[in-house]
Amino acid sequence: MTGTDIRLSLHVPARDIPVPGSVSAQAQAVLAMGPMDLPGYPPLEDIAAWRAMIAARDAAIRPHLAARASRIVAEVEDINVDGVGVFVITPRGAPDDGRVFLDLHGGGLIMGGGDCCRAMGISTADRVHARTWAVDYRMPPDYPYPTPLDDCVVAYRGLLRDHRPEDIVVGGGSAGANLAAALVLRARDEGLPLPAGVVLLTPELDLTESGDSFQTNLGVDTVLTESLMPANLLYAAGHDLSDPYLSPLFGDFSTGFPPTLLATGTRDLFLSNTVRMHRALRAAGVSAELHVLEAAPHGGFFASAPEDRELEREVRRFIDAQWTY
C-alpha cells in the first residue's frame, strides 16, 4: 500500500492552481488578484530600514482601514491606562452592560499601531457589537518583546479594576491573536482571573514557524507570501522564540484556559498554527471550536465576501454565548 523507500521530503511539481468555483464571487475576485507584492524585510540590524518599511506598510493599509471604519458610527475615547494607550470604542446601539471586548490588533507584531489600531478597533467593535478596548501596545523596533505583551497585560489589569472577568472577552487576528493567547497565559501565571472567552483569528501562535502549512501553503497563501521570521526575530530581540509567551502554541493549557474560538482558511500560511492550537486546547480538555474558511488566505477575503460575514456571525455568537451567564 505504501512506498518502501524513506523520503525526507516530498517533491511537489510546479502547478497552476485555478481560482476555485467553490467560493463566492467576491472571494473569487480576491483570489484572482494573485499574490500581494510587498517589499521584503530589511536586515535585522538596519533599524532605519525597518522604520521605513513599517511606515510604508502602515501607510499602504491605512486608507483601507479608515474607509471601513468611516462607515461605522461609534464613540471613541482615547484613554491612558498606566502608560498604555487604549481606544475605548462604543458602537451605536451596543449594550451598556459592562461587557468589553479586549481587542489586540494585528500587523505582524511590528505594524498596525496608532490610527491603524484605532480604525481596526472600530471595525472589530462593530463586528462584535460590544464596547471594545483596542490596545495601542508599543512595538519594535523601539519596543521589542516583552514590552508589547507587557502593555497588553497592563491594559487587562486596568480593565479588571472596573469590570468582572466574566464580562471580558479577549481576542485578535494574526499577531493580535498571538498577544491575546500570550496575555491569557501571563494572566494565569500571575494569578489574575481569566477572561470569559478568547477569539483567535488566523492566529500567529508559533514564531518558530514549525507548522506544516508554513511549507504546504507557501506560495498558495496570496496574503502572507513569505516567512515572517525577520519580523519575529525583531520582535523577540534575542528571547527564545519557542517561549510560550512568544509562541503561545507551546503553552501548558492543562491548568486552565477559557473557552476559545479559532478560525483560519485552507490557504492560510497559519493553517497549522490554528489547527495545532485547537488540538492542544482540546487535548487539555478546553472548550474550543474551530472554523476553517474554504480557500481563504491569511485573514480571509478582506472583509469583502459573504464568507467573512459568516465567520463574523460565528464570532459574535461565540462571544454572546460566553456572556450568557
Place this chain on the structure above:
Amino acid sequence: MTGTDIRLSLHVPARDIPVPGSVSAQAQAVLAMGPMDLPGYPPLEDIAAWRAMIAARDAAIRPHLAARASRIVAEVEDINVDGVGVFVITPRGAPDDGRVFLDLHGGGLIMGGGDCCRAMGISTADRVHARTWAVDYRMPPDYPYPTPLDDCVVAYRGLLRDHRPEDIVVGGGSAGANLAAALVLRARDEGLPLPAGVVLLTPELDLTESGDSFQTNLGVDTVLTESLMPANLLYAAGHDLSDPYLSPLFGDFSTGFPPTLLATGTRDLFLSNTVRMHRALRAAGVSAELHVLEAAPHGGFFASAPEDRELEREVRRFIDAQWTY
C-alpha cells in the same frame, strides 16, 4: 496592497516539502513513506479491468485490516436485513443498552466490501465502544448508484424497527461518510426519524470535486494522490454527480440535520469537502464540530499515531454526548 492584474490561476513553483517536526514520530514515519504507488483507474467501460483493480486493491489492504481487527475481542453476527448483509459487531465490554453505531465503510464507493467491511467494522466498533452495524452495501461495477445508498437506507430502516432513533449514530470515513450523509438526507426526505448524530471522517462529500483542496493538496496528500473522478463516474452510472444523494455537500440542511462531527487533515485531498460541509451545516444552524489534524493526509496516519488516538477520543466523546439524553 494587492496586485492589480487579474489572474485566473496561481502559479506555484515546484517544491520539496520536508517531513514536518510538528507531528509525532509515528506520523512523521507515515509522511516519510511518500506517496502511495497505486495502479491508475481503468477506462470507464472496461468492467473486467475494474473488477481486477478492485480485487487487487482489496487484496492489498485486507491483511492490514485483518491484522488490526484480530487484536480486538468482539462478537460478530452476520445478519441479512431485507436482502442487505450487515455485520452486527459487539465489542467485549460494550454496553448492551440498545445503542448502535451504524457504520458505512470507506473504499472510494467501489472497494472495501465483504471481509474488508467486516474487519473495518470491528475496528470501528472498538473505537466507538458500542454495538456496531457494519453495512456490506453492494457496489459498482455490478451495483452502481442508487443501489449502494438504497442498501444503506434498507439497513437503517431495519435498525429503526428495533431501536429508537435517539439510540442510533451514523458514520463513516471517506466514501462511508458520503453514504452516511446521503443516508440522512434520504431518511429525512422519506419521513424517517433522524439518528442522534452523524460522524463524517475525511469525507468524500462532493463527487464533482469542486473544492479548492482538490488542487492545493494534489501531490501533497500522499494517500489520495489523484482525482477519484473515474470511480465517481463508475459509481454514478450516468446520474448527476451534483445530486445531493451523490454529493451530500450540496444538500439543503435548513430543514434539519443531526449534530455532526467532521474531521480531516491539513494535507487531506478532502480538506475542502470537510470544511465546506462544516460551514454549510453551521450556516443552516446545525450543531457541527470540526477537527483538523496537523499534516494528516486522507484518513490520518494509518491509525498508528497518537494523533489518530486523539481523534478517536473526540469521536467517542461526541457519540457519548449524543447518547446522553
